[in-house]
Each structure stands twice: as structure tokens, then as C-alpha cells.
Amino acid sequence: MIRLFQIDSKDNVAVALTSINQGDTVTIGVGESFPVQEQIPVGHKVAFANIAAGQPIIKYGAIIGLATCDIRQGEIVHTHNLRTGLSGQENYTYEPIHSKIQPKEGFGEQPLRVYRRSNGKVGIRNELWVVPTVGCVNGVAASIVKAFQDEYPDSSSVDGIYSFSHPYGCSQLGDDHERTKKILQNIALHPNTGGVLILGLGCENNQVDIFRDTMPEAIDPERMAFLKAQAVEDEVAEGVELLRQLYGRAAKDQRVPGAWEDIVVGLECGGSDAFSGITANPLIGKISDYIVAGQGTTVLTEVPEMFGAEHILMQQCANREVFEKVVDMVNDFKNYYIQHNQPVYENPSPGNKQGGITTLEEKSLGCTRKAGKSTVVDVIKMEMQVSKKGLNLLYSPGNDIVATTALGAAGCQLVLFSTGRGTPLGGFIPTMKIASNSPLAKRKANWIDFNAGKITEPDADQEEIFNSFIKEIIEIINGKPTSAEIRANREIAIFKTGVTL
DSSP, X not given: OEEEEOSSTTOSEEEESSOBOTTOEEEETTSOEEEOSSOBOTTOEEESSOBOTTXXXXXXXXXXXXXXXXXXXXXXXXXXXXXXXXXXXXXXXOOOOOOOOOOOTTGGGSOEEEEEOTTSOEESOOEEEEEESSGGGHHHHHHHHHHHHHHOOOOTTSSOEEEOOOSOSSSBOHHHHHHXXXXXXXXXXXXXXXXXXXXXXXXXXXXXXXHHHTOSSOOOTTTEEEEEGGGSSOHHHHHHHHHHHHHHHHTTOOOEEEOGGGOEEEEEEOSOOTTTTTTXXXXXXXXXXXXXXXXXXXXXXXXXXXTTTHHHHHHTBSSHHHHHHHHHHHHHHHHHHHHXXXXXXXXXXXXXXXXXXXXXXXXXXXXXXXXXTOOEEEEEOTTOOOOSSEEEEEOOOSOHHHHHHHHHHTTOSEEEEEESSOOOOOOSSOEEEEESSHHHHHHXXXXXXXXXXXXXXTTOOHHHHHHHHHHHHHHHHTTOOOHHHHTTOOOOOOOOOSOBO
């Protein structure tokens, strides 16, 4: 007998845990068994009751869309017979539901080792960075890093030396230019770096002097250097000398004891499949709850992937003020689509659909499970940084590298990134990849840091999986490189909305 997975008792569809042939008999728990009417790919939905045209399809205990035709028991439910029920903006009501999360026994006893910076911030890496103010000097930044590593091959006293290329910093106006500057400033101030070189050209909009003088907080001149390429004869040689000075200071930094209250973790997913909302995302949500219970901080983003599930996050808001911030964030992002004459609900992606996800409601209900049940304490604009401990929401699109960059710029030291289809992506901060299914974890072991797919395997020990996940996160915080770090997959991308001159 083949078992289907029903997520919630209210659901009228269940998920195929394996591929099912037409005519095979399936069951849900100890309930009624019935034959499937057609081939069912792994991860796809099966109707276990007759559903009339126009009736809601229920998954996660919520409506994920409407049937476009009559659906018989045992038939697959996907793009040919299910459509989104979302349209335009909505009116929201604050109806709070707050859960009290108790700290997990022994969770706070896990030893953490961190870097404490002179400004009071805490990092989990001690790296040297070259941050270009403008895309014109991306090549120069890379050359400086390579020349330094060639000249000082034994630079292992820091965790790595990187430059972060991007195409912006000039030919931008107004808020668009200001956002680029602020995000780059926040990257430069990140505590995962023990020293950073700000590299400009000299004629760009994002001038080095203005960049330095408008920093949102005081800088440590011992840890941050500035260079204009046009102002020196040999910009690579000058850059290497500045890096040498920064390295001399950063190399003396040592890890010291830390606590969960020092930790800020980003929550993200990419290349999701039907198992993301069943395995990896709920596991991340559980971790988020326990980090928050331990006085730590987590940050959920990807606003377009909240559409259809935003009401759940609104119920978790600490008060009406935070609720209104969430409403404004959601409606503002919907307006962004409308202003560009694009459909608000043009989602999921082709890969999502191949993995069994049909509508945006379904994708969002699975995506937001990363937030767990903790109270939402604040909403952060993209160019802002986290200021409140607890679960925060961050304004950012769902694009993987833009969202990862936004999370790091907001102050996250680490991102927990679930995936069902797989990706080699790495941000400028450690990006831990969590597979939603075991076949992906086995096939792309070079991309994946943890396999949450074990959750659906027979006789899985859920407590053991959770504890091993905590252990892996702690090891990464304490210095173990993620798969992306090992392969030097380090990228940034900045959300651009304005005119390019």
C-alpha cells in the first residue's frame, strides 16, 4: 500500500511521497484506500475526495486555489485543473494569535565562538573584503585580491579575502542611488569582516568621500580603508598595501565565547518544491522559534512569496503598529508590480511547478513556514538594519541573490536557505543550504549542507534530526565553512528600481 502525506486534517489533497503509477492503490494514514486515476509524479498533489469545479483546494489547512473543473478522487491536482484565487490588493484585519515558545532544554548550553568587534557587533567570520562603490572597478577589486594573495600566500590567519562585484554605483538617481549606497555601506560595516577596503573610481555618483562621510554609524579607521583608483598611479599596488595593513590587524582577532542573543539568522528559500513546505521550511521554522526563545534574532524576507499567506504573519504581529507595517510592506510590493504593468501573482517558477507547486498561495504557505510561530516584532526596510531581537520581516523580493544580499546587509551573520531543486548560490555571508528531499541531498552533495528530506522517511527520529540540525548550525557559526564557502560562491546583488542614465 502506498502512503500519501496529508499535511493538515482540513486538506482535501495529499502529497505523493514517491512516484505513483496509474491504478496503484494509495492510502492516507489509516483512512480509506483508493486507486489513483493517472501517473502521479513525486511531490505532486492527489485529490482524495471528489472536488467540484469552483470549489477550493485545501492544503496546509488553507485555500491554495480553486478547481477549474470537476476533479475525481485519485486524480492529480496541478496547473491543468487548479488556479490561483488571488487578485489585486486586499483589506486586512488584525486578529492576533501569539504562541509562547519555550526554550529547548539544553539549547542555550551549546558552545558558540564568535568575533566581538570594537563597535559592539558580533561576527561569525573574520574575513577581508574589497567593496567597490561602482561597477567600473570590479576588475580592479578582483585584481587587488589576487595580487595580495599572490604576494602573501600564507594569509590563513583570516577566514578568507574576497571582493564583491556589482554593476551599480553610477548613472543612478534619487532613492535608487541612495539604496545602492546604503546597502553597500551596510555590507562594509558587517561584523563578519575584520577589515574592508572601499574602492572607488573617482568620477562616479557613489563618491568615496560621500560614502565615507554618510556612514550610518562610526567607522573604525583601523579596520576600514578607502581608495580612489583615479587618484593614484598604480591602484592595484596601492590596494595591496592597504589590504596588508588591514590584514595585520585582522590576523590578531580571536574567537571568544558567544551566546544566541548575539546571533542574527536570515531565513530564505529558493528553487522550492512540494517538500520544501513539508520538511525543510518547517524545520527552519522550528529552529527560528528556538533561536528567538533563546533571545536571538531571525529575519524572514521574500515579500512576494508571502502573498496568499500574509494573513498568518499578520496574526503573529506583536501589536497593531507592527501589523500596519506588514500591511504597508505587502501592499507596497503589490503596487510595485502594478506600476510596472505586471501581474501580481505571476508565480510559481517553472522549477517550482515541476516540483509539484501549482499556485502562489501554495508556494507562500510553504515558504512562510520558515517563520515558525514566534511573534513578529518589527518590519525592516531594505536599507535598514535589524534593531529588535526576535522575529523580523524584511522588505525584499524573492530573487535568491537579491534577498540573500538584503539579509546580510540587514545584519544577518548567516542565512538558512532551503531548496528543493538545488542551487550552488552563496551570499557574502555564510549561506547554509538545506535540502527538502533526500534525492537532491544525495545527487548534489557538493551544494547541500543538511538533508531535511529525512523527515519523511519511514521511522525517522524527528528529535534526532532537529538536534543534528542545531549541531550543524552551531558548527557553521563556529567556523565550519558551508558548501558555498568551500567553493568560493560569494555574490551580491542590489535591488534596483529607478532610472539608469
